[in-house]
Amino acid sequence: MIKNFSSFIKNKPALAVGFLFATSSLLFGIWVASIPGIKTRLGFTDGSLGLSLLLSPLGAITGMLLSARVFSKISVGRWMYTGYIIVCCIMILQINSVNRFMFWICLYCLGAISFLNGVSANATVNLMEKKYNRLLMSTCHGMYSLGGALSAGIAALLFVVHIPSGWQIVAVASVLIVIILCNKHHLLANRDIIHSRSAFKLPSSSILGISFICMVSFMAEGCVADWSAIYFKEILFAPKALISLGYAGFSVAMTVGRLNGDMLITKLGSKNVVVSGSLLAATGFLVVVTAPVIMVAILGYIMVGLGCCCIVPVLFRASANIPGVSTVEGYAMITTGGLIGFLTGPSVIGFISEKADLSKGLSLLILMGLLAAYVAWRNPFILNKETAATVSLPYDEQIY
Secondary structure (H helix, E strand, O other): OHHHHHHHHHOHHHHHHHHHHHHHHHHHHHHHHHHHHHHHHHOOOHHHHHHHHOHHHHHHHHHHHHHHHHHOOOOHHHHHHHHHHHHHHHHHHHHOOOOHHHHHHHHHHHHHHHHHHHHHHHHHHHHHHHHHOOOOHHHHHHHHHHHHHHHHHHHHHHHHOOOOHHHHHHHHHHHHHHHHHHOHHHHOOOOOOOOOOOOOOOOOHHHHHHHHHHHHHHHHHHHHHHHHHHHHHHOOOOOHHHOOHHHHHHHHHHHHHHHHHHHHHHHHOHHHHHHHHHHHHHHHHHHHHHOOOHHHHHHHHHHHHHHHOOHHHHHHHHHOOOOOOOHHHHHHHHHHHHHHHHHHHHHHHHHHHHHOOHHHHHHHHHHHHHHHHHHHHHOOOOOOHHHHHOOOOOOOOOOO
């Protein structure tokens, strides 16, 4: 991992784009830590806050509907450079909202802009992979995971020194904007305009299969985030000091796996990685729901993280290389599945656990993982042939 990551950061264009992935999670970590304070300040109940937070995925759906038009007029690099600065500014306003209306507008705009940022960043990584003839996607997504881990520590440290979340986001976002401005040359280098099809066409079963696998992966991530601590507390009777270790193990495994992912995919091939990753994640959930003690359950969550880590990067790459489908359309298709999984997965698990128990609810993810492995094995757009065509060129080579 050290060799792969060190060679990645030596390449300025690759690092500039990878930093944008980290930017999203750095901002998100500060935002998550600020939610309890916002709830109190703006007088939200649990229900009203939950409904308010749905404005972000609604904004993402709007961004998806607008994406084809936006990227047919604005270059990917221009949007990428501007969009991430806009998100930094929106997050400052969102966390410091003085009333609910301002908060709602910020949530909606954040969802829309973030979706378009995701299209531009992933499209740029796909272009860089073709120019380098080597894989970069997993490492860039690893930067997102790394940023999330750092943001949690940053937020905790700033709270310890009594800096409120409103000033935390101003400080962090300001530093991020300065770094983005310093990387302007590399970010604007992608001048591609993405043209989509003029006529609507229903996606094929193979494209729907990719979307389904993405849905399962995002569902697993969402359920680990929302239910792991509760599972440790209510099923395994873990003390407070240990209830977060399941999610911590999952997050560390995701970060380490993604930073090693490009090297792993190069050696094993995309299809093998997705199939084996889905099976490993399913096995991890099996270990969790049958764990007799806390340490075994933590091991299960680590297995889930290692299984899921490379799936989404492979799917994003596959969606950008589907014949007859533009990058925007491909990204929109699989992200739709991901959004459905992330939003509905935890709720479905909660419904099952209410009727039975949480162990049975999480058992659904075992079945979903097995189905994802089968769909990946049968999918013609998830290939292994790119392994043979991929050459380990040094990151020091400049492509811009």
